[in-house]
Amino acid sequence: MSEPILVYVNTNENGEITSKIAGKNTIPTEPYQYFFMTNNEEALTSIDATLEDYKRWQQEDFENAE
Helix, strand or coil: CCCCEEEEEEECCCCCEEEEEEECCCCCCCCCCEEEEECCCHHHHCCCCCHHHHHHHHHHHHHHHC
16 A cells, blocks of 8 residues: 555635645645545546545545545
8 A cells, every 4th residue: 555645724714725735745834724645646636626625535535445
């Protein structure tokens, strides 16, 4: 199994992503509102993924691990 992608996300009051960092060895330098772990490569490449996308990818990975 490969290393998971770590995703840190901030949103505005409408739930829209305002900033994001993602990577396999990512260490944030400031606080973020949300943290996700996923194996979905779209977490690295998508420029228009939503908060719900990250939640879904993480949930799918969790369910597939069982």
